[in-house]
Amino acid sequence: MGDVVGHGLGAAALMGQLRNALRAYALDGHSPAAVVERLDRLVEELEPGRMATLLFVIMEPDLASIRFASAGHLPPLVLGPDGNARYLEEVRDVPLGVAAGKDYSEATAELEPGSILVTYTDGLVEERGTAIDQGLDTLKEAVITGPRDTERLCDHILAKMLEHRAPMDDIAVLALHTIPLSGERLHLVLPTEPKALVSLRRTLARWLDEAGATAEESHDLQVACHEACSNAIEHAYRFGENEFEVDAALTDGEVAITITDRGSWRPPVENDRGRGLHLIEALTDGMELIPGEAGTTVRLRRRLTALNGGAPEAPAQAAGVRSSSESS
Numbered sequence: 001m002g003d004v005v006g007h008g009l010g011a012a013a014l015m016g017q018l019r020n021a022l023r024a025y026a027l028d029g030h031s032p033a034a035v036v037e038r039l040d041r042l043v044e045e046l047e048p049g050r051m052a053t054l055l056f057v058i059m060e061p062d063l064a065s066i067r068f069a070s071a072g073h074l075p076p077l078v079l080g081p082d083g084n085a086r087y088l089e090e091v092r093d094v095p096l097g098v099a100a101g102k103d104y105s106e107a108t109a110e111l112e113p114g115s116i117l118v119t120y121t122d123g124l125v126e127e128r129g130t131a132i133d134q135g136l137d138t139l140k141e142a143v144i145t146g147p148r149d150t151e152r153l154c155d156h157i158l159a160k161m162l163e164h165r166a167p168m169d170d171i172a173v174l175a176l177h178t179i180p181l182s183g184e185r186l187h188l189v190l191p192t193e194p195k196a197l198v199s200l201r202r203t204l205a206r207w208l209d210e211a212g213a214t215a216e217e218s219h220d221l222q223v224a225c226h227e228a229c230s231n232a233i234e235h236a237y238r239f240g241e242n243e244f245e246v247d248a249a250l251t252d253g254e255v256a257i258t259i260t261d262r263g264s265w266r267p268p269v270e271n272d273r274g275r276g277l278h279l280i281e282a283l284t285d286g287m288e289l290i291p292g293e294a295g296t297t298v299r300l301r302r303r304l305t306a307l308n309g310g311a312p313e314a315p316a317q318a319a320g321v322r323s324s325s326e327s328s
């Protein structure tokens with residue numbers, strides 16, 4: 001979340017350049033502090049004398065924590081599942097373009113499942129003749145009393161903050177809600193990008209832990225699900241841009257995971273480089289593969305030792321892949 005100081009064509013042009021540079025630096029995998037430092041140097045090179053504020057946040061794939069750096073921007077607000085809200089004020093360095101060559105700092109913060117993270121520009125909380133702290137207090141109250149649906153929450157925030165005044169500056173608000181995991185069911189919709197598999201495995205690991213899986217059972221199911229999703233990305237969609245779904249459910253001590261795509265099914269051939277289906281079989285108690293005109297469904301199952309009162313059992317070693325011509 002960023003804001004260039006000033007108005008007009010020059011400020012708009014600088015904002016566009018900073019936005020593009022930020023995307024490039026972020027995709028290179030730099031830390032929040034390193035990204036902010038690079039943008040600071042860019043402002044000094046492009047527009048000496050201009051300033052911009054920036055809050056740069058990286059949310060970990062499992063949604064349990066964030067890393068962030070701030071260049072003179074107002075602090076993000078976190079609403080916990082218990083209804084209490086707090087500002088994250090661990091770091092607040094000077095704006096971009098103020099101190100050439102400055103080293104910026106960064107901080108981390110844990111997010112409880114079900115938390116809401118709110119970021120915003122200063123136009124939301126600034127009012128002529130009123131202390132900024134009053135605006136921040138009003139924002140906190142608006143978030144605490146607002147709905148938990150993010151779209152409705154943003155509308156509620158704007159209505160409350162602008163109830164008795166007109167905005168003095170441009171306003172932007174972003175609300176992000178981390179959904180708490182249930183031990184009984186998990187539903188994910190993921191893009192067909194290999195990097196989405198990192199998020200998948202971390203989220204699935206958290207869910208399996210809630211479900212009562214052992215470390216070995218969790219590892220095996222993560223690998224099996226990873227392989228099935230990799231097949232969807234590579235074979236069903238040929239690495240094209242699309243989505244696939246992962247559903248996991250816990251019933252009577254057994255985990256069932258379903259991976260669904262809407263691509264085209266291609267039976268494996270002898271010269272295929274992967275042996276993913278055989279690996280999935282080896283790591284689960286059963287696998288069912290259901291191709292159809294609308295896409296392919298892969299169903300995996302594994303009984304959990306701790307919920308069945310017995311010693312760990314080795315996954316069944318099936319002789320072949322069970323498949324069906326039924327549509328999902």
